[in-house]
Amino acid sequence: MKAIIKEDVQASLETFLNQPVYIHLETTTGSYSAHKDEQNMTVVAYIRNAKVTCSRAKITGEGPFRAGLKIEDGWIYAEGLTDYTVDDEGRLLLAGYLPGGKLAISLQISKKPFAV
Amino acid sequence: MKKHLLVILPHPDDESFGVAGLIALNRKEDIPVTYACLTLGEMGRNMGDPLFANRETLPLLRKQELIDACREMDVQDLRMLGYRDKTLEFEDEEKLADRIEAVIDDVNPSLVVTFYPGHGVHPDHDACGAAVIRALSRKKKEDRPRVLCMAITHHREEVLGKPDVVLDIKEAADIKMNALKAHKSQTGGFMKEIEKKLANGEPVVETWFEKETFWTYQWND
Numbered sequence: 001m002k003a004i005i006k007e008d009v010q011a012s013l014e015t016f017l018n019q020p021v022y023i024h025l026e027t028t029t030g031s032y033s034a035h036k037d038e039q040n041m042t043v044v045a046y047i048r049n050a051k052v053t054c055s056r057a058k059i060t061g062e063g064p065f066r067a068g069l070k071i072e073d074g075w076i077y078a079e080g081l082t083d084y085t086v087d088d089e090g091r092l093l094l095a096g097y098l099p100g101g102k103l104a105i106s107l108q109i110s111k112k113p114f115a116v
Numbered sequence: 117m118k119k120h121l122l123v124i125l126p127h128p129d130d131e132s133f134g135v136a137g138l139i140a141l142n143r144k145e146d147i148p149v150t151y152a153c154l155t156l157g158e159m160g161r162n163m164g165d166p167l168f169a170n171r172e173t174l175p176l177l178r179k180q181e182l183i184d185a186c187r188e189m190d191v192q193d194l195r196m197l198g199y200r201d202k203t204l205e206f207e208d209e210e211k212l213a214d215r216i217e218a219v220i221d222d223v224n225p226s227l228v229v230t231f232y233p234g235h236g237v238h239p240d241h242d243a244c245g246a247a248v249i250r251a252l253s254r255k256k257k258e259d260r261p262r263v264l265c266m267a268i269t270h271h272r273e274e275v276l277g278k279p280d281v282v283l284d285i286k287e288a289a290d291i292k293m294n295a296l297k298a299h300k301s302q303t304g305g306f307m308k309e310i311e312k313k314l315a316n317g318e319p320v321v322e323t324w325f326e327k328e329t330f331w332t333y334q335w336n337d
Contacts, residue, residue, distance in 0.1 A: 001170050024171065028161050031202075031238045035270070044202070046159065085170065093170055100305045101167040108171065115175070116200060 001083035001095060004065050009084050012092045013057035013067070016109045023050040023069075023076060024108040049113045052076070064096055067107055078107040121149045122225035122261075124216060124248050126204060126240040127157040128182035129299040134266045135229050136189055136292035137285025137328045143190040144288070150193040150223045152216070153182060154244055157302070159201040165304035177301050185298035189291060195219060204243035209250065212243070217251035225261050228252070232265035232331055235272050249333065257335060264330035272331075279329035289325040296324075 026046030034042040056070035059081075069076040080096035087093060091110040098104050108114065121142045125131050131139065131151055139149050156175045163169040169177050179196070186194045197215060204212065220228070231245035245265060252260045267276055285292065296303050313320050 001167070026159075026171075028159075030161055035237045035268075046202075083167075087170075087172060091172070093172060095163075095170060097163065097167060101163045101165040101169075103161040103163055103171065106171050114172065 001085040001093065004059070004063065004081060004084050004094070006059055006065065009059045009065075009067075009092070009094065012084075012086055013059060013069075013109070016092065016111070017054050017057060019111070020051055020053055022110045022113050023052055024048045024106065024110075024114050025050070025076060025078060027078075027080075027105045028103065030102065048116060050076075067094060069109075076107070078105055080105045081107065117226050118224075119147045119226045120223060121147060121227050121229065122152065122220065122223045123149065123229045124152045124154070124219070124244065125230060126154040126199075126238075126244040127160070127201065128153055128155075128178045128185070129157065129296075129302045130231075130241070132185050132189075132292065132295040132299055132303075133324075134328065136185075136295040137288045138229065138264075138283055138330075139189045139191060140288035140291040140295075141283070141285065148193065149189075149191050150195065150219075150225070151186060151191050152195045152197055152219045154197045154199045154204060155201040155240065156182070156196065157201050160302060162302045162305070164301045165308065169301045174301065178299075181299045181301060185295040188294040188298050193223075202240060204240045204247070207243075209247065212247045213250040213254075216247050217254065220251055220261075228261050228263045229330070230263065230265060232267040232272075232276065232333065235265070235267035235269045235276065237268050241266075241268075253335070253337070257337060260335070263333035265333050266329075267331050276331050279331050281330040281332065283328045283330070284326070285328050286326055292325060 028044040033040045052071040054069045060066045065081040066079045081094045082096045084094045094107045096105040123135055142149055157178045158175045230248040231241040233242055233245040236242040
């Protein structure tokens with residue numbers, strides 16, 4: 001993955017509009033967050049292969065970036081995005097990494113389901 | 117009884133952090149070792165330091181790292197059970213135990229290593245340990261192999277007492293180091309810290325390369 005170029009990501013997002021797409025969205029503090037420091041909570045959430053249709057999709061901010069997807073009955077939102085790639089299967093992978101290569105958030109869009 | 121070590125853990129690298137010394141010492145005595153690894157650590161958040169993986173490339177990278185680590189430890193029999201990271205505790209508990217029981221019955225181990233249920237910190241660790249105990253509890257007490265458990269909670273000694281197995285692994289420290297290095301997406305940053313300490317002549321946490329500690333599972337029947 002490489003540092004987000006806003007225009008590239010925006011162009012990619014628009015290729016996923018108005019058709020069924022699969023979303024992977026997650027955020028994590030790391031499974032050992034509370035173990036390492038009792039002042040912290042371990043908070044992890046992910047949804048893999050939510051099937052939605054987006055009528056709008058936009059990346060905003062100056063970095064780290066935000067992304068919002070307007071879907072049939074609501075919204076999908078991610079903040080803290082730093083890196084992206086369009087992989088060899090044509091999927092847009094967005095992620096936010098902490099120093100040391102630790103993933104803090106990811107938002108991914110694909111026209112086919114992600115592997116489970 | 118023929119000796120055979122069976123290690124049952126949920127994530128690629130759990131074995132290298134906690135059991136690589138025990139595994140290596142067993143292999144030096146030519147005792148067969150089977151490692152049943154339940155997931156591929158698909159949801160790990162470490163993507164390499166420097167960064168080289170992403171959420172979608174991580175599973176295959178970690179699979180190869182697991183194979184490489186097993187080569188370093190001379191584990192001849194690696195079994196990947198195909199569950200998904202972070203989901204073990206939500207699987208049907210009896211069915212999960214069935215899968216593990218099938219591995220146990222196939223291997224017929226003299227010794228089993230897993231996490232002590234309730235002392236794994238990570239939910240997958242606890243679910244894995246609980247499934248191993250559930251599978252073995254179906255056997256008559258006299259037919260169960262000894263189970264050595266890793267416990268990593270802060271309050272482990274208050275609840276379980278002192279570990280009854282403290283293994284000197286210095287003889288296998290180099291193998292453990294190489295096994296950890298093999299998991300490079302997960303241990304890149306960790307190894308950098310360790311190597312910095314070694315270069316400065318600072319002490320490295322002894323648990324990693326000097327000893328491994330285990331608690332023999334205490335059956336309550």
